[in-house]
Amino acid sequence: MHGVILFADDNIFDSNTTENELFQYFNSVGKFAVLPIDNLTTLEKTIPSISTYKALILDWNFKRDIDGEDSVETPDETPYELLKSSTIYSLVYVYSQEEIDPEIQKELENSYPDKIFFQKKSSTNNIQQEYEKIERDIEQLEQQNKHLAVPFVWSQAINQSTQSIFSELEQADPNWIREIYQTSEKDGAEPKAEVIGVFQNLLNESIIQNKSLLETLSNCVTAPEIAVSEKEKSLAKLYQRIYYTKLIDSAPIMTGDIFKFEGGKYGILFTPECDIAKKKDGLLEFLTFDKTESDNYFTSKRKKDDSIFNNKEIKNHILPSFPFDENVYQSPVCISFSNALILKTQVEGNPLMYKLNAPYIHQLRQRYLSYMGRIGVPAIPQSLRGYNLK
Numbered sequence: 001m002h003g004v005i006l007f008a009d010d011n012i013f014d015s016n017t018t019e020n021e022l023f024q025y026f027n028s029v030g031k032f033a034v035l036p037i038d039n040l041t042t043l044e045k046t047i048p049s050i051s052t053y054k055a056l057i058l059d060w061n062f063k064r065d066i067d068g069e070d071s072v073e074t075p076d077e078t079p080y081e082l083l084k085s086s087t088i089y090s091l092v093y094v095y096s097q098e099e100i101d102p103e104i105q106k107e108l109e110n111s112y113p114d115k116i117f118f119q120k121k122s123s124t125n126n127i128q129q130e131y132e133k134i135e136r137d138i139e140q141l142e143q144q145n146k147h148l149a150v151p152f153v154w155s156q157a158i159n160q161s162t163q164s165i166f167s168e169l170e171q172a173d174p175n176w177i178r179e180i181y182q183t184s185e186k187d188g189a190e191p192k193a194e195v196i197g198v199f200q201n202l203l204n205e206s207i208i209q210n211k212s213l214l215e216t217l218s219n220c221v222t223a224p225e226i227a228v229s230e231k232e233k234s235l236a237k238l239y240q241r242i243y244y245t246k247l248i249d250s251a252p253i254m255t256g257d258i259f260k261f262e263g264g265k266y267g268i269l270f271t272p273e274c275d276i277a278k279k280k281d282g283l284l285e286f287l288t289f290d291k292t293e294s295d296n297y298f299t300s301k302r303k304k305d306d307s308i309f310n311n312k313e314i315k316n317h318i319l320p321s322f323p324f325d326e327n328v329y330q331s332p333v334c335i336s337f338s339n340a341l342i343l344k345t346q347v348e349g350n351p352l353m354y355k356l357n358a359p360y361i362h363q364l365r366q367r368y369l370s371y372m373g374r375i376g377v378p379a380i381p382q383s384l385r386g387y388n389l390k
Contacts, residue, residue: 002031002032002033003033003052003053003054003152004032004033004034004035004050004052004053004054005032005033005034005035005053005054005055005056005057006034006035006037006043006046006047006050006055006056006057006058007022007023007025007026007034007035007036007037007057007085008037008038008040008043008057008058008059008079009037009038009057009058009059009093010039010059010063010130011038011059012036012037012038018121018127019059019090020191020224021127022057022127022130022131022275023036023172025127025128025131026131029131031135032054035050035053039062040062040077040079040082041081043058043079043082044082047086047088048086049081049086051155051158051159051223052152052155052156052159053090054090054091054152055090055091055092055093055134055137055138056088056090056092056093057093057134058092058093058094058095059079059095059096060078060079060094060095060096060097060098060100060264061076061077061078061096061097061098061147062076062077062078062079063076063077067314068295072196079105080108083111083112084107084108084111088112088115089151089225090115091115091116091117091137091141092112092115092116092117093116093117093119093134093136094108094116094117094118094119095119095120095121096118096119096121097120097121099120100118105118108348110255114141115141117137122304134282146219146220146223147223147226149218149219149220149313150213150216150217150220153212153216154207154213154216155348156212157207157210157212158203158207160210161203161206161207161210162203164206165199165202165203165206169202171267176334177195180194180195181194182304183196186361187274188274188275188277188278189255189273189274189277190252190273190276190277192252193252193254193273197205203322233329233330235390236320236321236329236330237321237329239320239321240320240321240322240323240329242357243319243320243321243356243357243360244258244323244354244355244356244357245354245355245357246258246354247351247352247353247354247355248353249353251355253269253276253346254268254269254273254276254355255270255271255272255273255276255361256268256269256355256356256357256358256361257269257351257354257355258351258352258354258355258356259286259344259349259350259351259352260349260350260351260352261286261288261344261348261349261350262348264291264292265288265289265290265291265315265342266288266290266324266333266352267286267287267288267289267342267344267349268286268287268288268289268356268361268364268370269284269285269286270285270286270287270341271284271285272282272364282345283343283344283345284343284344284345284346285341285342285343286341286343286344286349287317287335287337287340287341287364287368288340288341288342289333289334289335289336290339291331291333292325293334293336294331294332294333294334297334298332300335309332311363311367314337314370314371315336315337315338315371316334316335316336316337316375317334317335317337317364317368318332318333318334318335319332319333319335319356319360319364320332323352323354335364337367337368337371337372341368
């Protein structure tokens with residue numbers, strides 16, 4: 001085993017404490033690289049900066065520091081808000097001198113199912129036993145969930161590729177960000193998105209060649225399948241995330257953004273991104289659909305022809321598990337190309353805070369343009385068909 005462990009405790013640098021002893025024991029064994037952190041502010045900055053750590057060892061009680069001096073009068077800080085607001089994809093060991101509120105403990109266990117452990121801190125804890133327990137839990141988690149190896153290797157591949165790409169771009173032209181930004185801005189595109197897009201394309205081409213990642217992916221799919229309750233719902237939830245991304249309030253308006261209009265109509269922004277900035281106060285193109293009409297369409301097809309999801313009908317486009325509502329994953333939609341296109345200003349609709357991801361937005365645009373640009377030709381005579389098949 002190998003990897004990084006974050007060890008956050010306000011006593012970690014104090015000699016003759018069990019926290020310091022455990023930290024020193026980790027270092028003496030040498031299986032993990034342990035990063036010591038003695039305050040919540042530093043931990044909050046470290047978590048998003050390191051993507052591949054195996055475990056977070058976390059004290060529950062941090063003394064508040066006021067003007068650089070410990071204050072006995074003020075209550076201790078806890079990492080509760082940090083754990084609630086962060087997304088931590090690793091084991092979390094919480095040590096506490098006092099009993100943690102059962103409701104808080106239950107809430108965190110729901111947020112980190114099977115990945116968070118609570119331990120009563122004691123000065124009599126056997127350091128070797130504590131270390132062996134953590135090591136054993138990490139090993140057990142890896143054995144039971146071999147797919148967890150993929151995110152760690154994937155993150156390492158991203159880190160390695162990111163460093164290499166940034167170095168190469170810097171060596172090519174130290175003004176590369178300005179160059180791409182200004183060029184795309186002159187073309188009318190959203191410049192920040194364009195810079196990010198260029199880098200993401202280079203990153204994808206790099207990590208797809210990473211040997212360790214490719215081998216780990218192969219090993220993952222040959223491991224025993226993990227039992228999942230409500231398998232159909234689980235798959236629908238998976239593909240809803242693959243098809244759609246939830247947006248934050250400050251996200252720029254981009255092709256693929258989903259809007260809701262009056263009269264029960266929904267629309268997917270169809271206007272190319274290079275034109276959106278030019279039309280901020282003008283009309284934008286949307287491909288629209290009606291939920292009730294979609295429901296009626298699928299009622300007529302249900303149990304008759306599930307191949308419609310292959311989008312074999314040139315006049316329609318099917319999207320699965322559309323995010324009409326939170327936690328609803330079985331609402332497909334049918335976009336009828338014959339009457340889908342409408343022109344509206346951005347202010348006429350309410351953003352659903354979702355967008356249709358690539359490559360699905362590109363597929364939708366390509367199929368619509370193909371439908372509108374199709375050319376009719378005379379049918380081939382039946383005799384000619386038979387002759388060509390002899």
